[in-house]
Amino acid sequence: MIAHRGASGYRPENTLEAFKLGIDQGADGIELDVVNTKDSKLIIRHENILSQTTNIAQLGHFEELKRDGSVEGQYHLDWYTEDLDLEDIKSLRAIERIPDIRPGSAKFDNEFEIPTLTEVLHSEFLKNKILVIEIKTGSHLTTLQENIGKLVAEEVLASPVQENNVQLYVESFHHNLLQDAKSEFELNGISAKYFFAIDSTKIIDVDLVKLAEEFDGLSIATHMLLSTDSWVESCHELGLEVWVYTARVENATTTIEAYYEELIQTGVDGIFADQPDLLRRVLDERG
Numbered sequence: 559m560i561a562h563r564g565a566s567g568y569r570p571e572n573t574l575e576a577f578k579l580g581i582d583q584g585a586d587g588i589e590l591d592v593v594n595t596k597d598s599k600l601i602i603r604h605e606n607i608l609s610q611t612t613n614i615a616q617l618g619h620f621e622e623l624k625r626d627g628s629v630e631g632q633y634h635l636d637w638y639t640e641d642l643d644l645e646d647i648k649s650l651r652a653i654e655r656i657p658d659i660r661p662g663s664a665k666f667d668n669e670f671e672i673p674t675l676t677e678v679l680h681s682e683f684l685k686n687k688i689l690v691i692e693i694k695t696g697s698h699l700t701t702l703q704e705n706i707g708k709l710v711a712e713e714v715l716a717s718p719v720q721e722n723n724v725q726l727y728v729e730s731f732h733h734n735l736l737q738d739a740k741s742e743f744e745l746n747g748i749s750a751k752y753f754f755a756i757d758s759t760k761i762i763d764v765d766l767v768k769l770a771e772e773f774d775g776l777s778i779a780t781h782m783l784l785s786t787d788s789w790v791e792s793c794h795e796l797g798l799e800v801w802v803y804t805a806r807v808e809n810a811t812t813t814i815e816a817y818y819e820e821l822i823q824t825g826v827d828g829i830f831a832d833q834p835d836l837l838r839r840v841l842d843e844r845g
Contacts, residue, residue: 561585606694651670652670695731711746736773776800806832
């Protein structure tokens with residue numbers, strides 16, 4: 559069970575405080591999202607727009623950097639990570655992305671910094687845990703002189719994660735980014751597993767045999783896992799693991815226990831959860 563962007567049901571996501579809380583609540587590890595800044599530093603944000611997860615809109619001195627752009631095909635008039643250097647990013651503070659649904663998390667708005675990948679890699683709470691690094695695609699990549707997979711590999715090498723027995727996973731929705739990262743990790747002798755993430759796809763439209771030759775597993779959405787498609791059985795036959803995103807108690811239509819149990823009963827290998835403590839309770843109760 560992986561704390562999805564940390565214990566993001568309780569603290570603003572992708573912060574050191576959310577990551578530590580997720581581990582404290584019994585998660586086997588954490589998942590985070592990597593994007594880059596103008597000066598090619600790797601930071602932890604869900605995407606490269608900033609208004610939804612930081613207080614940048616409240617800070618007038620960045621107003622001139624607001625511009626048109628797009629993320630995953632969607633238009634945004636916003637601030638973009640590739641237009642700010644790390645010093646600028648460090649002047650921001652994290653906010654809850656969905657405060658109407660998670661007012662408890664929103665109470666911590668403006669308290670926590672935006673972490674760098676390096677800061678997470680050096681965190682004590684990662685010892686003997688799992689770390690899932692999701693590499694995001696977007697316009698931020700156009701400012702880089704180096705492959706982002708190479709930058710991630712260099713930061714991992716310069717960190718204590720290997721001596722701290724951290725199990726590394728690299729994930730991306732972008733096939734080429736994942737392939738690039740895998741090549742860089744292998745070139746540098748870094749042990750990791752590689753998961754291709756997909757959403758809103760029928761199993762008939764996926765070449766599972768090819769993916770099994772390239773990667774170690776798939777991350778799929780809950781609605782895919784609970785569809786009539788036999789994702790777990792088909793992937794296991796080819797040696798692919800299947801992890802599911804994202805278990806959120808806000809989506810439960812019956813009891814919380816029944817909601818988690820439906821996911822567990824599929825035989826899925828891993829679950830990304832926003833409320834790790836509640837899923838851990840269910841897992842412990844069922845032994």
